Amino acid sequence: MKRLAAILIGISGAAGWSLAEDVSGAFPFLIPPEKPGRPLSAAVERAYDEYGGFRPESNELFTEFKYTELKGFDYNGGDATVSRRDPSKVIFANGKYYVWYTGRKTPVKPAGMSRAHLATDEVPSADWDLADIWYATSTDGFTWEEQGIAVPRPPKPQPGWRSVTTTDILEWEGKYYLYYQAFMEASGTRGDFCPVAVSYADSPDGPWTPHGKIVIPNGAPGEWDQFSIHDPYPLVHDGKIYLYYKADFDKRPELKPSKVRMQGLAIADNPLGPFKKHPLNPVINSGHETTLFPFKEGVAALVIKDGMERNTIQYAEDWVNFEIASMVELMPVAAGPFVPDAFTGTKDGRGITWGLAHFVNAADDWRTNYSILTRFDCDLSLDLDDQEMKGHFK
Numbered sequence: 585m586k587r588l589a590a591i592l593i594g595i596s597g598a599a600g601w602s603l604a605e606d607v608s609g610a611f612p613f614l615i616p617p618e619k620p621g622r623p624l625s626a627a628v629e630r631a632y633d634e635y636g637g638f639r640p641e642s643n644e645l646f647t648e649f650k651y652t653e654l655k656g657f658d659y660n661g662g663d664a665t666v667s668r669r670d671p672s673k674v675i676f677a678n679g680k681y682y683v684w685y686t687g688r689k690t691p692v693k694p695a696g697m698s699r700a701h702l703a704t705d706e707v708p709s710a711d712w713d714l715a716d717i718w719y720a721t722s723t724d725g726f727t728w729e730e731q732g733i734a735v736p737r738p739p740k741p742q743p744g745w746r747s748v749t750t751t752d753i754l755e756w757e758g759k760y761y762l763y764y765q766a767f768m769e770a771s772g773t774r775g776d777f778c779p780v781a782v783s784y785a786d787s788p789d790g791p792w793t794p795h796g797k798i799v800i801p802n803g804a805p806g807e808w809d810q811f812s813i814h815d816p817y818p819l820v821h822d823g824k825i826y827l828y829y830k831a832d833f834d835k836r837p838e839l840k841p842s843k844v845r846m847q848g849l850a851i852a853d854n855p856l857g858p859f860k861k862h863p864l865n866p867v868i869n870s871g872h873e874t875t876l877f878p879f880k881e882g883v884a885a886l887v888i889k890d891g892m893e894r895n896t897i898q899y900a901e902d903w904v905n906f907e908i909a910s911m912v913e914l915m916p917v918a919a920g921p922f923v924p925d926a927f928t929g930t931k932d933g934r935g936i937t938w939g940l941a942h943f944v945n946a947a948d949d950w951r952t953n954y955s956i957l958t959r960f961d962c963d964l965s966l967d968l969d970d971q972e973m974k975g976h977f978k
């Protein structure tokens with residue numbers, strides 16, 4: 585921090601900028617003046633034109649992330665036979681918070697995705713193989729009570745008979761819909777191949793009725809999403825269901841495995857489909873799991889983990905054409921935020937302040953993973969004071 589302050593003071597001397605006290609009084613910072621009338625480097629030019637306020641905190645879509653261990657979940661001593669990962673968005677209903685997630689409780693730990701040939705009816709390949717959709721409730725978002733399985737694996741040959749995973753929730757006209765990855769083979773057999781299925785219920789407590797059909801099918805051979813439709817993430821916009829998803833599509837064997845992953849959009853008038861894939865897909869060129877929320881008239885996306893634009897938060901005013909809004913660090917993996925206006929069709933999205941995410945732990949071998957759910961907090965809300973969580977230079 586001292587070094588940064590010294591640099592700022594140095595620049596201010598050269599350019600004739602003024603110094604003022606930070607609101608917190610912690611250290612002096614620069615008030616950006618009018619652009620000086622002398623040539624500027626490309627970097628300082630950008631600081632005026634693209635980043636306006638100079639400090640990342642002045643960007644509404646910048647934040648730091650804080651993590652808190654959750655109470656209420658048991659992981660059998662971390663022996664990788666119990667896993668919880670890929671949480672849905674958090675919703676508030678019947679006076680409490682609800683979350684759904686991939687839950688795996690298997691007699692043995694996973695063989696590892698790269699050793700899928702060792703998978704059996706009892707031995708999972710990946711961390712998310714032989715999983716069901718579980719759910720938990722909480723009154724404060726920190727202590728959770730696991731309620732049991734919401735959507736079990738259906739019998740063979742129904743979609744998802746091998747594993748149902750990576751779910752997300754939609755509330756639409758008084759009913760609830762869980763979209764999830766429906767595996768018909770052990771993940772890793774040919775790749776992480778699967779389409780998306782859906783179950784519906786009158787209450788978040790269930791019972792859930794499986795629709796029994798694939799609702800978002802894989803693309804035709806040669807299309808970007810021919811192998812996988814992952815991380816279905818529904819929001820309501822323009823009176824329709826806007827469901828974002830991820831696919832990984834470069835399967836050249838020499839890449840072992842490919843990390844080319846992008847995100848697409850499918851739109852429907854009815855939660856059970858048909859979903860029409862957007863002609864401009866993919867609409868986000870990076871990321872892994874999907875995490876989006878209405879923001880002002882548009883939608884914002886956390887772009888996490890993979891791709892050339894990872895570690896950014898992006899914004900699309902038209903919900904289709906995304907631009908980088910900010911660069912961030914230590915992003916929540918597979919984040920499922922609490923998005924109060926996810927389903928209201930708002931044109932004035934207020935943003936998010938917290939949610940659940942997961943951490944992947946290696947057990948005794950990097951191939952035998954199990955995952956734990958965690959809470960994250962952030963300031964991507966238009967209703968908080970700008971300085972509250974956006975971070976102070978550390």
Ligand code: AAL
Binds near residue numbers: 712749
């Ligand atoms: C995740 C998600 C999907 C993938 C696997 C389990 O984090 O992207 O769900 O299939 O990894």
